[in-house]
Amino acid sequence: MASREHRTSHTVDVEVRYAETDQMGVVHHANYLVWFELARTGLCALSGHDYPSIEKAGYLILVTEAELRYHRGARYGDRVQVEVWLDRLESRGLRFSYEVRRAGERLAAGRTHHLWVEAGTGQVCRIPSPWKEAFAGLRR
Amino acid sequence: MASREHRTSHTVDVEVRYAETDQMGVVHHANYLVWFELARTGLCALSGHDYPSIEKAGYLILVTEAELRYHRGARYGDRVQVEVWLDRLESRGLRFSYEVRRAGERLAAGRTHHLWVEAGTGQVCRIPSPWKEAFAGLRR
């Protein structure tokens, strides 16, 4: 957790949508992956190279693993904060961590692993410049 | 409605998913458009030219209008039947109608309008052969 103070993180504020709830009266658990992605989009933009531009350049960042822990349910009417940070940068992959909070209380946490892929061939590849450096910048 | 006896329709059987419900305890109204599309996919396949092959050939069928009427809510645990038929075929467009039923009772009905588009240019175009004939076959 010490490293957390030094990381660059990004937090998005999300208003719970009615359609995101299920008959249990809370947000359906699959939607947290959608929120994670929304936060990740913002973090990528912070690096100076937003995700749409990565796809336009002919690359994809595939999700290869995801882990989620659910502590308390978000509800319609809530605003939640979704924080994301890059917690591992490898030659071909990235790992992001997430926390979802409501008024400071942790509702959920998670992690997603990604591989960098050439869209044309579908082959995993090294993260090319200038993205490698841009993502490295998020680790400081 | 008389014409209905003569039409080719397609019915898919859908098991309601928990994720499709909302906190009202019924299926969220946006999901009916997803069910319509699932039924439409099956009807296109019936024509002998399934929708994935249309996209592979370089065309898109854009949705330009949708209308829905909701009579009763579908619930988790239900199986519903979604029937679709082509109720209008124009030179550049198609209109499909839908009924969603549970044990014969009508839950919802709707209609979607579509235009045929060249994927490369984004231009609306005439429905080319052999699809034109294939869709015409669904009108008999």
Add this chain to the structure above:
Amino acid sequence: MASREHRTSHTVDVEVRYAETDQMGVVHHANYLVWFELARTGLCALSGHDYPSIEKAGYLILVTEAELRYHRGARYGDRVQVEVWLDRLESRGLRFSYEVRRAGERLAAGRTHHLWVEAGTGQVCRIPSPWKEAFAGLRR
């Protein structure tokens, strides 16, 4: 359209989510209903009686009809504005209209019809005070 100048409307700013796109590269058409609902939630809050409090008081506002027209597709990376206004208020029902815009360009428009229902009995009922007055206030 003249009346539009006098209406109370509410506009929400929505960042397109990756999960909202489909393989056509644009936002899947069902998501517009979800955006409409998000805007409607904000408009209800403007009336001074937010939607969660209506449900807590034992009422539901059922969607009975929806109409959508799609002009241009929203894309990942876009921010869109969703405007909603109450265009009809009846003793037991409401009708809302919507416009989705990107940088002033209209992407989609729509309308939803709703009935006021007692959650306990499932019966349609007159819109009770103080909501009737609150919604009437949105018509000025």
Add this chain to the structure above:
Amino acid sequence: MASREHRTSHTVDVEVRYAETDQMGVVHHANYLVWFELARTGLCALSGHDYPSIEKAGYLILVTEAELRYHRGARYGDRVQVEVWLDRLESRGLRFSYEVRRAGERLAAGRTHHLWVEAGTGQVCRIPSPWKEAFAGLRR
């Protein structure tokens, strides 16, 4: 894996929906959690006590953790098989494992952890009879 031969598993056949794809041209990764749930619903029904009846009896089965590994993307036009089995039964919790396959090829795998909760109080509780026995039957 040896134990796998002795387990009771349930497999559902899922037709990929257009709305489930994203602009990468494959099924968006959040939908696998929805498919897992659909398969789990079927497995619960196999136990003789379907999930809707558990909620009617005043209980909820909360998702507390989920893990997913993505190997290959499912595509529109695919039919996939989602297999689920109960791989751990505790006094208050359950853990399910999943595999998603297309023509025998593994596309994804995962696991979800759940706690049994009294809906009225929101308290975690022991899995009561007759469900405890019913779930135990799935372990043979």
